[in-house]
Amino acid sequence: MPKAIILRLESYLSYLAELKALGKTTATSQELANLFGISSSRVRQDMVGLGIVGRPHSGYNILDLQALIRDALDLNARKRMALIGFGNLGRALALSDIWNHGGFDLKAIFDQDTKIIGTDVNGIKVRSMTELFGVIKSESIEAACLTVPGAAAQQVVDMLATAGIKGIWNFSPTELNVPSGITVENQRLEQGLMTLSFKLKEVS
Amino acid sequence: MPKAIILRLESYLSYLAELKALGKTTATSQELANLFGISSSRVRQDMVGLGIVGRPHSGYNILDLQALIRDALDLNARKRMALIGFGNLGRALALSDIWNHGGFDLKAIFDQDTKIIGTDVNGIKVRSMTELFGVIKSESIEAACLTVPGAAAQQVVDMLATAGIKGIWNFSPTELNVPSGITVENQRLEQGLMTLSFKLKEVS
DNA sequence: TAGATTGTTAATCGATTAACAATC
């Protein structure tokens, strides 16, 4: 499935939650299209791809649509995650409620700093990097969130690959090298900021 | 300029820094293409767009290319930024060194929580939201980083718009409504996590 | 019923790749 479609499904999902909160039970392709300036026919093609059947007068059933999108993105499956790097950003993510929005459960936290190791975070103890391999195995952890400094990222990725991790949510600006069978989703904060810089020049 | 090109320019930039660190002085379109699986002819078209002239044997001069990309993204212009929302994420960003990578200088921090107001962060005092309008004006701040809870986001955006902000780096999952003349760059953490969920299903 | 909205096919658009003469 193309990346562009995935991103649209995610946007539909958050908009549908808003509509539902307003008491609506159906949404038309035109309503969804207005959301981010695409044509209603593109939305209908996305709907066909999801396998949902709409009704000529009212549109698509919101509950059905939410369920199908959540299923397409596999958000209902509980996936076990480890966080590597308990710096300011790692700490912010660990304490946030974001994990559940992706169907993830944070199960372990690792850091290198002996001053931090042992800290309790909502019932999860920050562990030493030396425990990484064993804990990922014993806790059946399949995904990792990487919030270590860029210089350390690749080295940690190699450890994660050996331990059998299947997916990485990467916050370091470094382009990671991973063996096949491992997927990386980059959350490029620096690129976001650079894009804002570019856009600022355009608007003014 | 299409978003896809912007993202490529940003990727070229970080790769060029690596090449330069290795002591190289030129890069060919083929090298840059290998980076993320596009064709060398696409890279050459990007180069033409930047206005750089390559040499048939050696490729493009790295220093020239870096300068042109930085110029295209306006990274050399110093832009003054405010951070709104000093929660865990806002705090992590405030303490990070990311701002300079986009050519931004963090000049003010705002939060609603009276327990936090007054805190000193690298010489910047956290201010009350009531000061937002005045400080943005008096400090000539043109951009804002939004790390407030989703429910408060739109309300803050309206204040920022009134104060004359030109660009917003948005970390809230909410789709923001802004008047024309203001640009928003969304840093969708939730969508990143959902995309990872989808990809995990695909690889296994 | 009337007409709003779907599902579907063809047309359009833009971005990417292929190809190749020019050239350092």
Add this chain to the structure above:
DNA sequence: TAGATTGTTAATCGATTAACAATC
């Protein structure tokens, strides 16, 4: 020089839009 690599044009590909008969 030989050949690697550019700059450029045409071909291809994929994604988006337009159009419209079907239908609730």
